[in-house]
Amino acid sequence: MSLIEPSSLAPGQWHNIPLPLPGAPGGSEAIMHAFVRRSRKPGPTLFITAAMHGDELNGLEIIRRFMRSRKLSSLMGTVIVVPVVNVHGFGMGSRYLPDRRDLNRVFPGSAKGSLAARVAEVLMQEVVMKSDYGIDLHTAAIHRFNVPQIRANLDTDETAEGMANAFGVPLILNSELRDGSLRQAAGDNGIPVIVYEAGEALRLDEISIRAGKRGITNVMMHLGMLRGMPKVPADQAVADSSYWERAQDSGVFHVLVKPGTYIKKNQLLARIIGPSTMQATEVRATRAGIIVGFTQLAMVYEGDALFHIARYRGMHEDVANQVEQFHEELGPEYGT
Ligand SMILES: [Zn+2]
Known part of the structure; x- marks a missing residue:
């Protein structure tokens, strides 16, 4: 039985559609809430999902602000938003489901599979398969921070490439996934999905x-679902590969570079102080690139992933300047 039938809903307002999930052992119900809004004017259907990992909160607040946007009065088509996909994990402040599975590795899911597979199946059938496009909102994992970035398959999916560019953040990571993610499963069904990664788990980042x-609004303008032209930075950088710079020693971690900056090969990025020797071990960049993610913890183990460094096409310092300008433009106003 299908629970979401946009054509049966009154246009011009949000409708809260509860999607039942397997409940908790104690008997409490679990419900995934989808909010649907359609317009009288015809147009495509876009889904927006957040908290696929139950501790990633920025997406929920992005969706809340989006739902209140006055621009929606000019909507053409239908939007389905799910502020919390991983309801079970969210209730525990956990990235994972109670069965310890990562929901974003079990798509397309199965009605007869594990708890994670059943949750994935509900999202797939009720939301994804009824849409033409999708945006999946994420943050970095706990104690890590991601500079706002889009991840999409640019090589074989032109529609996703257009959406990735229109979103309008300076950094785009090109990657084709075969990992059981929502993005992969939707793509296999001809539904282009881009992933927005920004900030840190369990925290809100303005x-x-x-x-x-702004990115969602831009993509909807690009898809002809809202009036207006997307606001996109003059220079966007596309990365084809990335790597993690890891700790070569355990100790207290001092960062010497800013996120989003361009770093040269062999540049000094950080120092790790070992308490037994009080000596500093230098962390230098194995390759040149832009820092797109980093650990937030000042205490690290040897082998810990410290900096996520992306290698960009035609890379130069202008891209990093673009990132800095972008942050100034969107940063909270202080004082005046
Ligand atoms: Zn995530």
Whole structure:
């Protein structure tokens, strides 16, 4: 039985559609709430999902602000938003489901599979398969921070490439996934999905939230679902590969570079102080690139992933300047 039938809903307002999920052992119900809004004017259907990982909160706030946007009065088509996909994980402040599975590795899911597979199946059948396009909102994992960035398959999916560019953040990571993610499963069904990664789990980050809300609006303008032209930075950088710079020693971690900056090969990025020797171990860049993610913890183990560094096409310092300008533009105003 299908629970979401946009054509049966009154246009011009949000409708809260509860999608039942397997409940908790104690008997409490679990419900995934989808909010649907359609217009009288015809147009495509876009889904927007958040908290696929139950501790990633920026997406929920992005969706809340988006739902209140006055621009929606000019909507053409239908939007389905799901502020919390991983309802079970969200209730525990956990990235994972109670069965310890990562929901974003079990798509397209199965009605007869694990708890995670059943949750994935509900989202797939009720939301994804009824849409033409999708945007999946994420943050970095706990104690890590991602500079606002879009991840999409640019090589074989022109529609996703157009959406990725229109979103309007300076950094785009090109990647084709075969990992059981929502993005992969939707793509396999001809539904292009881009992933927005920004900020850190269990925290709200204002720049990431503003950039996310603006990005959704931009993509909808690009798809002809809202009036207006997307606001896109003059220079966007596309990365084809990335790597993690890892700790070569355990100790207290001092960062010497800013996120979003361009770094040269062999540049000094950080120092790790070992308490037994009080000596500093230098962390230098193995390759040149832009820092797109980093650990937030000042205490690290040898082998810990410290900096996520992306290698960009035609890379130069202008891209990093663009990132800095972007942050200034969207940053909270202080004083005046
Ligand atoms: Zn995530």
